[in-house]
Amino acid sequence: MKILILNGPNLNLLGIREKSVYGNRSFEDYFDELKEAFPALELSYFQSNTEGTLIDKLHEVGFGDYKGIVFNAGAYTHTSVALSDAIKAIDTPVIEVHISNVYAREAFRHKSMIAPHCKGSIAGFGLESYRLALQYFERQKPKRIGFNA
Template sequence: MKILILNGPNLNLLGVREKSVYGTESFESYFEELKKSFPALELEYFQSNTEGALIDKLHEVGFSYKGIVFNGGGYTHTSVALADAIKAIETPVIEVHISNIYARDAFRQKSVFAAYCKGSITGFGLESYRLALHYFERMKPKQIGFSSQKP
């Protein structure tokens, strides 16, 4: 089962930026742990600081992969274009955040993606990704599909 982990802007700096918020481990190191922990899942990782590249990746895999775990970083709160891309694809997306976005600045407490995602996981550090992967691992393919606002 192919699952994409998609990270947005500034997440390439995990392990070196704002360690009190984001921790000390790089995502690349954590991704290796995830691959070992989920041998039944075919995990792919993509990160970009560019909105268009994230949209292109969603379009590329959004009709063939079984799931997407997406941390949109700052775009979560502002990008209607990324929200539209999530809405347009068939692959279910789980929104994740390392920090608890609801305990941060007021402008960070709104997600423009949430209405088009299967669910959201926020505030569990890097483990937010693991929790999303557990969902995809445990669900049978017919149960993964989106049943809310997607066409």
């Protein structure tokens, strides 16, 4: 089962930026750990600081072989109607994730523009938020056509 992990702006700075909020590990190091922990999933990873590039990636994987997208849109979560529309338009289910507990932070972070079009949202568990989303996808059974004998 193919799953994309998609990270938005400033998440390329994990391990460097605001360690008290985001921790001291790079996402690339954590991604290696996720690949080992989920051998049944074919994981890919993409990060961009550019809204249009994130939309293009959603369009690219949203209608084909991918069975899920784990998306941390970063600050675009709270501002991007365009990302919200892109998620709404695609077939592939999206789970919104956040490293920090956005509800314990500034008030503007309490509103997600993308959540209404996502399968669910996970926030506040550090990098483990990604693992929780992957566990959901891992447990999904492929739909079968026909009858069981």
